[in-house]
Amino acid sequence: MNTHGVGVRTPDVLVLGAGAAGLMAAFTAAQRGKRVTVLDHSPEIGRKILISGGGRCNFTNLEIKPERFISQNKHFVRSALSRYKPADFLSLLTKHRIAWHEKKLGQLFCDNSARDIVDMLLAECAAAGVTVLPGTRITRIGRAETFRVETSAGTFVSPNVVLATGGLSIPKIGATGFAYDVARQFGVPVVMPAPALVPLVFDRDEDAWVRTLAGVSLPVKATCGKVSFEEALLFTHRGLSGPALLQISSYWQAGQPIQLDLLPGQNCEALLSGLKVARGKMRGPAALSRWLPQRLAHELAQRHAPDRPVVEWSDKTIRALAQAIHKLEVYPTGTEGYYKAEVTRGGIDTRALSSKTMQVEAVPGLYVVGEAMDVTGWLGGYNFHWAWASGYAAGVALAET
Structure with missing residues (x-):
């Protein structure tokens, strides 16, 4: 030609x-x-x-x-x-x-x-x-x-x-x-x-837990500033990806936090309170894995839930855990660059x-x-x-x- x-x-x-x-x-x-x-x-x-x-x-x-x-x-x-x-x-x-x-x-x-x-x-x-x-x-x-x-x-x-x-x-x-x-x-x-529509990376030591969950995916609501997207999230060996995070990446600026609602459309406080009554001997990882992927549930329980049966959790503890699930703040340190950016x-x-x-x-x-x-x-x-x-x-x- x-x-x-x-x-x-x-x-x-x-x-x-x-x-x-x-x-x-x-x-x-x-x-x-x-x-x-x-x-x-x-x-x-x-x-x-x-x-x-x-x-x-x-x-x-x-x-x-x-x-x-x-x-x-x-x-x-x-x-x-x-x-x-x-x-x-x-x-x-x-x-x-x-x-x-x-x-x-x-x-x-x-x-x-x-x-x-x-x-x-x-x-x-x-x-x-x-x-x-x-x-x-x-x-x-x-x-x-x-x-x-x-x-x-x-x-x-x-x-x-x-x-x-x-x-x-x-x-x-x-x-x-x-x-x-x-x-x-x-x-x-x-x-x-x-780079835009691009995976985000988490290189700080305190964010190592994000990278340990590589392969875990779930539907979330991701928010950056006044913009939100409710789609799938994927944990990667460097940070976060999936449609929800790719969308948010176009709006994200260095230094900004991203807020994740891991159970969009649900009332986590009500779910946990109900579980406290019905299945009180269950501990944190097992409790959270009823609604979240098992590896993520285990990580959140380690970070935010007391190592006691759910029946022993106080209302304050349940509220704090629900807050962590519905408003989990993460701080990307950058993107995977033009090599992985769609646009x-x-x-x-x-x-x-x-x-x-x-x-x-x-x-x-x-x-x-x-x-x-x-x-x-x-x-x-x-x-x-x-x-x-x-x-x-x-x-x-x-x-x-």
Whole structure:
């Protein structure tokens, strides 16, 4: 697919990055009459799509709402989301006869494989006449009246460049800070990037008990500041993971505690008081294991329950234990980094962009889509939907230039 040649090529639109957002922007503009070329440094198109959702790609969510996206410019996503909805992407799947299913919480996955999504995007590009050049290394970008991009496939000159190279998450598949470097080159501010949707680590000696529970999982309510998520928690050999913690990690800042309710929706004080009456000779570990995983019950009993039969526990002891179970505070020391992060928080400052077109206001012809910008969605298909919505918005705007 990649043709390395000489001479200068002059597409109407040059898209840098052949991921979800870049391909969407490319064929959307091409379907409306623009000559579009897409460059990607990887020899394989759509690698992040292919590994997502356990290989089945959680491509969108039925409950897309602006408040489920994080940005310093919190209203930025509204325009694009209002113009490209989950139903629009589902129509594209129907056109390509791709079967899908809802897993939980509105999360939609391919029945077969994430490869179906990549093949669909490439088919749309091919039908619209988009030129896609994988394995192409960009060596220099300059701008006078138009953009001039020097690459291993030759020189491209275009009035419009779309930055669609993503963020720093999952470097093993080629993620880099390229988009941030280009933004800074043209004077566009960048919000400090950080790993998001990422496991949290506990390196302090006093938190060693967390790491000893590796493999234990249970449903919890995790809270950080004013934000809460009620999903599964997983203890790991370095700390905590699972959907609830991945969600919270996007909001967590260094030094903040995270509060865990280990029995959400239940009244632990009432449960323990009832047990005191009915099964009074039972001791702490056995008592707590009626509702919690055995290893976790044993740890909590050691830390918070007296080593006496439940019948001997005072009401004050029961209240304190219930408090520890419903409001257990843990203090992460960090994250597992970009290697384990599903997305990047931060990025190109959306306050420098048009929310309607994704164009950099101060640099006409420069557009930003997808993960490269300071927009981070919840776990569960939100980030892919932002790729589709922002790519579509840019593609439509490019067609009008």
